[in-house]
Structures are given as structure tokens and as C-alpha cells.
Amino acid sequence: MISQEEQKKYNDWVFQISAYQMALALISIDKMTVAPPAGGPYRDARTAWLSGEKFSLETDPEMFRLLARMKDDPDLDGDTRRAAFLNWQKAARTVCIPKDEFVASEELLNQAYDAWLRAKMADDYSIFRPYLEKIIENKKRFYGFRGSSASIYDQMLDDNEPGMNEAKYDAFFADVKARLIPLIQRISAVSPIDDSFLHRFYPAAQQKKFTNEHLLPYLRYTPDWGYQNETEHPFTYWTCEDDCRTTTKYLENSVTSSLFSTIHEVGHATFEHNIDPKYDGTILAEGVSAAMHESQSRLCENYLGRTTAFWEANFPALQKEFPEQLGGVTVQQFVRASNAAVPGLLRTEADELTYPLHIVIRYEIEKDLFDGRIGTEDLEQVWNEKYREYLGVEVPNSRDGILQDVHWSEGSFGYFPTYALGSAYAAQIVHKMRQDIDVDEALRSSRYDICMNWLKENVHHYGCRYDAPEIIRRATGEEFNWNYYLDDLEEKYTRLYQL
Amino acid sequence: MISQEEQKKYNDWVFQISAYQMALALISIDKMTVAPPAGGPYRDARTAWLSGEKFSLETDPEMFRLLARMKDDPDLDGDTRRAAFLNWQKAARTVCIPKDEFVASEELLNQAYDAWLRAKMADDYSIFRPYLEKIIENKKRFYGFRGSSASIYDQMLDDNEPGMNEAKYDAFFADVKARLIPLIQRISAVSPIDDSFLHRFYPAAQQKKFTNEHLLPYLRYTPDWGYQNETEHPFTYWTCEDDCRTTTKYLENSVTSSLFSTIHEVGHATFEHNIDPKYDGTILAEGVSAAMHESQSRLCENYLGRTTAFWEANFPALQKEFPEQLGGVTVQQFVRASNAAVPGLLRTEADELTYPLHIVIRYEIEKDLFDGRIGTEDLEQVWNEKYREYLGVEVPNSRDGILQDVHWSEGSFGYFPTYALGSAYAAQIVHKMRQDIDVDEALRSSRYDICMNWLKENVHHYGCRYDAPEIIRRATGEEFNWNYYLDDLEEKYTRLYQL
Numbered sequence: 001m002i003s004q005e006e007q008k009k010y011n012d013w014v015f016q017i018s019a020y021q022m023a024l025a026l027i028s029i030d031k032m033t034v035a036p037p038a039g040g041p042y043r044d045a046r047t048a049w050l051s052g053e054k055f056s057l058e059t060d061p062e063m064f065r066l067l068a069r070m071k072d073d074p075d076l077d078g079d080t081r082r083a084a085f086l087n088w089q090k091a092a093r094t095v096c097i098p099k100d101e102f103v104a105s106e107e108l109l110n111q112a113y114d115a116w117l118r119a120k121m122a123d124d125y126s127i128f129r130p131y132l133e134k135i136i137e138n139k140k141r142f143y144g145f146r147g148s149s150a151s152i153y154d155q156m157l158d159d160n161e162p163g164m165n166e167a168k169y170d171a172f173f174a175d176v177k178a179r180l181i182p183l184i185q186r187i188s189a190v191s192p193i194d195d196s197f198l199h200r201f202y203p204a205a206q207q208k209k210f211t212n213e214h215l216l217p218y219l220r221y222t223p224d225w226g227y228q229n230e231t232e233h234p235f236t237y238w239t240c241e242d243d244c245r246t247t248t249k250y251l252e253n254s255v256t257s258s259l260f261s262t263i264h265e266v267g268h269a270t271f272e273h274n275i276d277p278k279y280d281g282t283i284l285a286e287g288v289s290a291a292m293h294e295s296q297s298r299l300c301e302n303y304l305g306r307t308t309a310f311w312e313a314n315f316p317a318l319q320k321e322f323p324e325q326l327g328g329v330t331v332q333q334f335v336r337a338s339n340a341a342v343p344g345l346l347r348t349e350a351d352e353l354t355y356p357l358h359i360v361i362r363y364e365i366e367k368d369l370f371d372g373r374i375g376t377e378d379l380e381q382v383w384n385e386k387y388r389e390y391l392g393v394e395v396p397n398s399r400d401g402i403l404q405d406v407h408w409s410e411g412s413f414g415y416f417p418t419y420a421l422g423s424a425y426a427a428q429i430v431h432k433m434r435q436d437i438d439v440d441e442a443l444r445s446s447r448y449d450i451c452m453n454w455l456k457e458n459v460h461h462y463g464c465r466y467d468a469p470e471i472i473r474r475a476t477g478e479e480f481n482w483n484y485y486l487d488d489l490e491e492k493y494t495r496l497y498q499l
Numbered sequence: 500m501i502s503q504e505e506q507k508k509y510n511d512w513v514f515q516i517s518a519y520q521m522a523l524a525l526i527s528i529d530k531m532t533v534a535p536p537a538g539g540p541y542r543d544a545r546t547a548w549l550s551g552e553k554f555s556l557e558t559d560p561e562m563f564r565l566l567a568r569m570k571d572d573p574d575l576d577g578d579t580r581r582a583a584f585l586n587w588q589k590a591a592r593t594v595c596i597p598k599d600e601f602v603a604s605e606e607l608l609n610q611a612y613d614a615w616l617r618a619k620m621a622d623d624y625s626i627f628r629p630y631l632e633k634i635i636e637n638k639k640r641f642y643g644f645r646g647s648s649a650s651i652y653d654q655m656l657d658d659n660e661p662g663m664n665e666a667k668y669d670a671f672f673a674d675v676k677a678r679l680i681p682l683i684q685r686i687s688a689v690s691p692i693d694d695s696f697l698h699r700f701y702p703a704a705q706q707k708k709f710t711n712e713h714l715l716p717y718l719r720y721t722p723d724w725g726y727q728n729e730t731e732h733p734f735t736y737w738t739c740e741d742d743c744r745t746t747t748k749y750l751e752n753s754v755t756s757s758l759f760s761t762i763h764e765v766g767h768a769t770f771e772h773n774i775d776p777k778y779d780g781t782i783l784a785e786g787v788s789a790a791m792h793e794s795q796s797r798l799c800e801n802y803l804g805r806t807t808a809f810w811e812a813n814f815p816a817l818q819k820e821f822p823e824q825l826g827g828v829t830v831q832q833f834v835r836a837s838n839a840a841v842p843g844l845l846r847t848e849a850d851e852l853t854y855p856l857h858i859v860i861r862y863e864i865e866k867d868l869f870d871g872r873i874g875t876e877d878l879e880q881v882w883n884e885k886y887r888e889y890l891g892v893e894v895p896n897s898r899d900g901i902l903q904d905v906h907w908s909e910g911s912f913g914y915f916p917t918y919a920l921g922s923a924y925a926a927q928i929v930h931k932m933r934q935d936i937d938v939d940e941a942l943r944s945s946r947y948d949i950c951m952n953w954l955k956e957n958v959h960h961y962g963c964r965y966d967a968p969e970i971i972r973r974a975t976g977e978e979f980n981w982n983y984y985l986d987d988l989e990e991k992y993t994r995l996y997q998l
Contacts, residue, residue, distance in 0.1 A: 019545035023522040030525050038723045039742025042779060046518035224537045243538025280541060 001075055006066055013063055014083075018281040020054035022239045029237050029245050031110070033229045040114050048107035055102050058087075059095040067091065079284065082465055086283045093159070096145035105138045109411050116409035117232060125380050125398040128409070133376045135411050136369065153370040156414030160290040161421060162467055166367060169417050172482055173363060176356050176420065179486045181390070184354060187341050187497050188392075195337035200325040204250035207258055211248070214317045215259065219300075220449050221246075221266045225273055233406040234261045234348070236268035236297075240280050244269035255322070256338050257349055260301050267300030268293055270452055274460035284464040290415055292468045294422025295429065296455065302352050302423070303430040304451060308335045309440035339496055343391040345400045353493050354391060356423065361386040362405075362416040370413070425472060427485035429459060432476040500574050505565055512562055513582075517780040519553035521738045528736050528744050530609070532728045539613050547606035554601050557586075558594040566590065578783065581964055585782045592658070595644035604637045608910050615908035616731060624879050624897040627908070632875045634910050635868065652869040655913030659789040660920060661966055668862060668916050671981055675855050675919065678985045680889070683853060686840050686996050687891075694836035699824040703749035706757055710747070713816045714758065718799075719948050720745075720765045724772055732905040733760045733847070735767035735796075739779050743768035754821070755837050756848055759800050766799030767792055769951055773959035783963040789914055791967045793921025794928065795954065801851050801922070802929045803950060807834045808939035838995055842890040844899045852992050853890060855922065860885040861904075861915040869912065923984035924971060928958060930983050931975040 002010075027047050035043065057063075070076060070084035094102070112131035119127035143152045150158070154165040216228065224242075231247040238244040246265035251257040271287050279285040287293035304310055311318075311331050318334075319326045326334070341351045347358035365382060368374045374382055383402045384395040395401035407415055433439060433454050442450035458475040472480045493499070501509075526546050534542065556562075569575060569583035593601070611630035618626035642651040649657070653664040715727065723741075730746040737743040745764035750756040770786050778784040786792035803809055810817075810830050818825045825833070840850045846857035864881055867873045873881055882901045883894040894900035906914055932938060932953050941949035957974040971979045992998070 015545075016548065019548045022542060022545045023526060023549060026526050026529050027522060030529060034726055034728070034744075036722065036724045036726055036742050036744075039739050042739040042742065043521060046514075046521045046780075049515065049518045050522060223535065225535045227533055227535055229533070240538050240541040243535050243541065245533075245535075281545075 002066065002070060002073060010063070010066060010070070010084075013057060013060070014087075014282055017054060017057050020050060020057070023050060024054065025237055025239050031113070032231050032235065033247065037114065040110070044107050044110035047110055048103045051106040052099055052103040055094065055097075055099060059091050061095075064088065064091050064095060079279075079465065083283050086464060090283070093146060096147070097142050101138075101142075105135075105142070105411075108134055108138065109409070112409045112411075113406070116403065116406060120232070120399050120403045123397050123399045123403075125402055128403060129376050129379075132379075132408055135408070136376065139411060139413065140370070151371065153367055153414065156366075156370070157417065160414045161418050162289060163469065164291075164417070164421070169363060169421075172421065172424070173356075173360050173417075175482065175486060177360060180353065180356060180489060183490060183493055183499075184341060184343065184357075186499050187353075187493065188343075190497050190499065192342070193336055193340040193496070194333075195340045195342070197326060197329050197333075198256050198337050199253050200255075202252055202255040202322060202325060204252055206321055207250045207252075207255065210318055210321045211258065211262055214314060215262055216266070218314060218446060218448055219263065219266045219270075220452060221269065226266075226269050228262070228265075234265050235406075236265045236272075238269065238272045241273050241275050241277050241285065244272050254349065255318075255325070260305055260338075261348065263305035264297045264301040267297035270300070270455075271296040271460050274452070274456035275463040276461045276465075279463045279465075286464055288462070288464045288466065288471065289468045290418035291421040291425055292459075292471065294419050295425035296422075296459065298419070298423045299426035299430055299455075303426055304439070304443060304448070306335065306339055306352065307440065307443060308332065309443035311335050311338075312444045313446045336496065339492070341493060341497075343393055345387070345393055345395060346404055348404075352423075353489055356420045357390045359416050359420040361390060366413050366416065421482075424482040424485035425468070425480065427488050428472060428476055428478070428481060429455075431484050433458075501565070501569060501572060509562070509565060509569070509583075512556060512559070513586075513781055516553060516556050519549060519556070522549060523553065524736055524738050530612070531730050531734065532746065536613065539609070543606050543609035546609055547602045550605040551598055551602040554593065554596075554598060558590050560594075563587065563590050563594060578778075578964065582782050585963060589782070592645060595646070596641050600637075600640075604634075604641070604910075607633055607637065608908070611908045611910075612905070615902065615905060619731070619898050619902045622896050622898040622902075624901055627902060628875050628878075631878075631907055634907070635875065638910065638912065639869070650870065652866055652913065655865075655869070656916065659913045660917050661788060662968065663790075663916070663920070665866060668920075671920065671923070672855075672859050672862060672916075674981065674985060676859060679852065679855060679988060682989060682992055682998075683840060683842065683856075685998050686852075686992060687842075689996050689998065691841070692835055692839035692995070693832075694839045694841070696825065696828050696832075697755050697836050698752050699754075701751055701754040701821060701824060703751055705820055706749045706751075706754065709817055709820045710757065710761055713813060714761055715765070717813060717945060717947055718762065718765045718769075719951060720768065725765075725768050727761070727764075733764050734905075735764045735771075737768065737771045740772050740774050740776050740784065743771050753848065754817075754824070759804055759837075760847065762804035763796045763800040766796035769799070769954075770795040770959050773951070773955035774962040775960045775964075778962045778964075785963055787961070787963045787965065787970065788967045789917035790920040790924055791958075791970065793918045794924035795921075795958065797918070797922045798925035798929055798954075802925060803938070803942060803947070805834065805838055805851065806939065806942060807831065808942035810834050810837075811943045812945045835995065838991070840992060840996075842892055844886070844892055844894060845903055847903075851922075852988055855919045856889045858915050858919040860889055865912050865915065920981075923981040924967070924979065926984035926987045927971060927975055927977070927980060928954075932957075 024047065027043070031043065067084045067088035071081055071088050073081065076084070108131065112128075112135055115131045116128050119125060140152060143155055146155065148155055151166070157164045157166065157169065211228070221228070226244040226246065229245065229247045230249060232249060234246070234248045236244065236246045246262070246269050248258045248262050248265065271293060275285050287296070308331060311334055315331045315334055319329070339351060341353040343354050344350060347355070350358055361383070364386065365374070365379065368382070380398065380402045387393050387395050387401070433451070437450060437454050439451055442448065459471060462471055466474065469480055523546065526542070530542065566583045566587035570580055570587050572580065575583070607630065611634055614630045615627050618624060639651060642654055645654065647654055650665070656663045656665065656668060710727070720727070725743040725745065728744065728746045729748060731748065733745070733747045735743065735745045745761070745768050747757045747761045747764065770792060774784050786795070807830060810833055814830045814833055818828070838850060840852040842853050843849060846854070849857055860882070863885065864873070864878065867881070879897065879901045886892050886894050886900070932950070936949060936953050938950055941947065958970060961970055965973065968979055971977070
């Protein structure tokens, strides 16, 4: 039993945290999209202080005790108990960090983002390395405070995807490697798919026009609840279900880059948009885990966006925008080229088949980093070696190698594996979706909303109400099984390359 | 004497206020530029709560007592005493407002902005009126709490421009009307200046290109510390001297609209950028008063931007961007047309001569509103009558009439008069600047920075260190004298129309 007064205190506390969260989200979006860089130090110091205010609320001892009671209180409804549990768990993990260290670390992360961007532009890892070093040091120190018996990296994996750890990912990635590497090798032995027309010159302004006038409306991403901007590294952020922000990046030598990145990010945004609005402002109003979030973005990108049906609806308009570049190309050729498996340097540009190997590389590096087998001074060499070993490509520079991803500059470790796991969730979810509705017909007839509504009803609306395995169980009627994913890839690429 | 501990407490308090201020500024910029509207209610409620946190800090009783001591403490340096005084004054004016009422009022203002925008788009004052009614009610109530013997509108005028009141503005505007109305009438009797070529079709994308590639670099507004965006009502906002944001609005039937609005807003931004960085994050890091701020924006817009020398440097590029529209036009014709006195509906589009009459109209209406002579139900009629009386124009709709300005939706009353007063400050300041440096030569040779540096040294760098009359004294060696302004206008327009 909790008293009325306690309930009010709890509600106020939830609201206050959501206010700081909103402010921090908007400050972060501003920073990454438009903020004048010279004002960075001024903003970063104050942003860190605001993060500290949120931290103080989240780790408030009185509230911690109340949450501990609430999470197991049978008189409370399931939503409230779940929210209390998640809040309690978050507090339990962070309350051990001294506030001044937390604030300093937040300021460092803001600075590290700028340093990463500078380093990437200058193609010089040494600009970023000192920040990365310090971030890793902080991470180790903060995880140390928890006093858990699990390894640091196991804890990181669990933070991003509750229930996951090195042993489970090792098993998953062992299967991924065992089944996909031979497939990639077989493909490399046959003649490649011609995708040269995707890499003609596509002016950014025209790409943008197509995206705004055709793609976003098709995806039902409308300006009343979402907008799209441009950044070096595409992302999705939100303050509530009716306020989602995505970004993309236009490459003038690759027309599909921004197309698939847009479909991907709008997949994230649609997930947030479809969460039950009754959870707004609470800890439940968020995709339940990183992999569940990536499952939805990668489902949209790969299982919807890379199909013939999708482009039957969209290719004519694309062709009209780029008559010279795509004039003689058929939908079938375009889709085949968009799915060509070509081992490359960039994760975000990778095809569906080689993509998980980019993840394996990052996963293995992160493991070694946190288990102390390598240090930041070894990173670039290890990175380049693994790209040679797994993907057979030579990394020519830091920009397209070790500096390509934003994640580490944000202190995000243990996140990368969730991209691959999410792809596997997606495969299983799509399998069920295709039993329930005619996905191809929906895509072909510009009724993308039919697919989104299925996802809303079966996945999205839960938010954080259940954990990922339970949502998969509810959506598909089965336990999670990554064979759907590997089977799909084998089937698709055997067919595509007529192996 | 204040103790070391008190000094630290004060410094922390200043920093914390600046953190909330930054967050609120960025949230507000986001709202007005890109935020998806459906998320408005969620954001507005949380923004209001954050405003309340800032309010609590600003009116903290312990700090209020400390500030009262600090402002008169001879052991402290002048900067600190001045900052303490301004903080104390602000607290003294707001501490009387109950916090819950303050927070509710902030939320209302956020909603009112959206309602104003909706009303303007729908051309329907009745959508906005209930919000305006409530805003005025709140204002009257909050000013009532102060228990001042001055009238509410006198207090509002003083809040925007310390030292000003109705009596002083009445005297100023009496002179304005006495000297400018006859001049406008004399002009209306002679043949008008041909400005038709300014109103040909000017595609927004090309205007934007010229602004980004030529105008902004000429104005020394560089992306490291400032950016420009687009909004319905142009504004300037900032978080610190190295982070300024301006917006503009492109009208495709008026090429000069966005040009002069850009020069105006960048004038505000440059003022903030040039404030001594040692004041960063303190109450001194801001233009000292509304009129002082408008003096700098209007100085740039009118005394620099509307000169022949300015366009000798910039017209060739503009002509190159718009060869069809401006092909046969000379610099002299362009500048003459840009200065043509044509009584019109819109304040922000008004020429220098008729501009102050737009202000007189708003000033008289605000006086009547707060002295209880009219209510929000009378506003539209009174507005339209005054436009007929003072400017001889018929107001055809609400959009270009009572709904044209954003100010009242933000609860900003007593601000409009500062535009006219600021123009008068500007005239006097320019008079001195032209004695010290060769302004025309600087403009002609694309050395706008020479003018900005003069302003930095003589006006900008002070921030809030001195009040406006003192800054004018220091910059010009004289007391404020509005005859510079009226003399200038008489001389300029007599010459322009060869009266």
C-alpha cells in the first residue's frame, strides 16, 4: 500500500524527470543539428549541470525506497509496478556514482562528440583518442561502483538488452559467422550484381526533394508529429509520442544511402509514435530495449524497404526525379542492385548480408577493450585487421574506419550487438506479420500504414510494458529464435545470386 | 563584506540560473523553428515547469537577502555590484508572484504562441482573443502584486526600458507625430518613387542563396557563432556570446523584406556576440534594454543597410542572382526604392519614415488596454481605425492587421515603443560614429566589420554594465537627444523626394 501523498509525490517526481529529459533531448538535438560550435563549451557545461539535476532526482534516496516498495506492491496495477521497477532498477545502477563525477562525465561526453566530429573531418584518430580513453576509464570506474559479480562488458550488454551477456551473444555470433561467411564467400565467386547506376551523381537537393515529397508521405511520417533534418550521423530522437525527430545524410554518389537511412530512422520514430499515449512522460514511453528498437528500424529498412513491392510503389517517382541517372533502369534491376552483397567499409552503407559482420567486428573489439586485452592505442590497427579478415577490405583512412560511428563518443558500448540481434527479432516478427496481412499488397498499393498498424498492435504500443522476449512471444506466439534471420538471409541471397 | 562561502553560493546560483536560461532559450528556439506542433502540449507543460525551477532560484529568499547586501557592498567590484543589483531588482519584481500562478502563466504563454500562429494562418482574431484576454488578466494581476504606486503600463514601460514611462514617451511621440505626419503628407502630394521592380517575383530559394553566400558573409555573421533559420516572425535569440540564432522570412513578392530583416536581426546578434565574454552566463551578458537592443538592429538596418555605400558593395551580386528582375536597375534606383516612404499595413515591412507611426498606434492601444479604456473585444476595430487615421490605409484582414505581430502572444507589452526609441538612440550613435570613422568607405569596401568594431568598442561590449542613458553618454559624449533622429528623417526624406 502506498498513501495518496506518496502517489502524488511519485507522480510529481515522474513529471519532473520527464521535464529534464525533454530539455536534455532538445538540447542534444539542437547540438547535433544546428548549434553554432563556438558556443559548445558554454552549452556543454550547463547541459551537464542539468543532467546532474535529473540524476539527483533519479537517485533521490526517499524515492528509491518508495520505488522499492511500489515495484512489488500487489495493490498497484501492472503498469505502475513495471514503471516503478524500471525506475528502481535505473536508480540502483546509478545511485552509487558520486554526483560530481557523473556531471563531469556528462560534460566530457558532450565534448567528446565535438572531438569525434572534428577528428572525423580531419581524418585523424589521434584527435579523438584522448577523449575515448577518458570515456572508457569513466565507464570502468562507474561500473566498478556497482559491485556486480558480472564482467563490465556483460553489464553493458545487459543494460542495452536486458538478459543478454557475452555467452549468449557469442553463441549468436558463432552461428552468424558459421552460416554467413561461407555464403559471402560463395557470392564472391560468382559474377557481381551491377549496381553502378546507384552510384552516379545524385544532387543532394533533388534527393531531398524526393524524400520530402514522396518518401516521407509514403512512410506516413507527417510534419505534425515528426520532422527530418540532416546530420553527419543519422539519428532519431523524441520528447513524446507526438514529437519525433529524425535526421539523414545525403551522399551524392549513392542514391540509396539516404533512402534506406530514412526508412530506418522513420522506423524508430514510428515505434515511438505508436507507443500507447497513456505512458507519455513515464519510463514506459520508450522502446523497451536497444535491440527491440533496432528490430523495428531494420524491419522497415530491410524487410519492407528493400522489397520489390515497396519500389513498385516508389520507383516511378524516383525515376522521374532522376531521369538521366535511372532512365533505363527497371524496378527489378533497382531492387536487385539495392540488395547486392558487396563487402565494404561502412556499416551504415552495408547490405543486409555483410551487415552483421560489421557488428561482429565491433562486438569483438568492445569485448577486448573492456576485458583489458587491448587499449585505445591498438584500436585502429585491430579494426583494420578485422576488416581485412572478415570482410576482405583494406581500410584506407580513419574517417571510413575507426571513426565512422558516433556511438563511442557518446559513451555507448554494448549497443552495436543489438543491431544484429534486432535484425533477428525483425525476421521473426515479419514472419508472423506476413501470415496475418498481405505485406506486399500493402506496400505496392501505398498502404505502408497497414504494416505500421500491424506493428503498432503487436509490438509498438507496449513501449516498455514488457521486456523484449515477452513482446516477441506476444507478437509471434513463439520464443525468440534467430534461425528465422539466418534462414531468410540464406534463402534471399541464394536466390538473388542464383547460387 | 561577503564571505567566501557566500561568494561561492552566489557563483553557483548564477551558473544554475544560466543553465535553466540556456535550456529555456533552446526549447523556445526549437518551438519556433522546427518542433512538431502535435507535441506542443507535452512540451509546453514541461517547459513551464522548468521556468518555475528558474523562478524558484531567482526568487530564493536567502539569495534575495544576499543580493540586497551585495548590491551596495563597497568591497565588491563595480561589475559584481551591478549584477547583484539587477538580480535583486528582478527578484524584487517577481518574488511577490505565487509560483503556481507563474508556472500556469508560462504554460499559457507557450499555448498562446501556437494559438496566435493558428489564428494568423486562419486569418481569424477570435482564435487568439481568449488567450490574449487571459494574458492581459495575468499581467494585471502580477503587476498588482508589486504594490507599486505607478500605473501598470508605466511599470511595463520601465521594465522594458528602465527610466521610461508614459509621460516621457508621450512627449517623444508628440514630437514624432508633430514633425513626421506633415512630412508624410507632403510626400503623398508629390509623385511616388517607382519601387515596382522590388515586387517582381523573387523565388525564395534564390533569395536564400544570396543571403547565405553574400549577405551573411558581408555582415560577418559566421556559422561558428551564429546561424539563420526561417520563421513566420523573424527573431534573434542566443545562449551566450558565441551562440546566436536569427531567423528571417522570405516574401517572394518583395526582395527587400528578408534583406532588411536579416540585416536587422544580425544587428541584434552582433550586439550579443560583442558583449565582453567575461560577463558570459551572468545577468550582465545581455543588451541593457529593449531600446538599446533595437537601436543596434535598426542602426544596422537603416543607417547602414539602406545606404548607397552598402549597396555599392552588395548590389552587383544581388543583380547577378536576379538578372531578369533587376537587370536594368541601377544601385541608385535600388536604394531610392528601398527608402521610398509608402504608408502600408505591416510594421516589419515599413520604411523608416512611416515606421514610427506603426509604433505610435501600438503604444496608444497598449496604454488604452492597460488603463482600462478598451478591452480585447475592441482591439481590432481600434487598430483598423488608427491605421486609417495615422497612415491612411484600410486594413483588409486580421492577418495583416491586429494579428501581424507576435509580441502580445508572448506577453510582451510596453516593448513596441522601444523600437522607436531605439531608432532615436541609433541616430545619435551613428552621428558620433560618422565623426570617428569613414562609414561609407567601410561599407563600400566590404569592411562592415569596421563599423561593427566601432559599435563593439563604444556600445556593445558593455552589455548590461551601464544603463542606456549612460551608454549613450559614454558613446557620444552627450545626453540622449531625439532631435538627431527627427532631423535625420526630415533631411533624408526632403532630399529623397526633393521637397
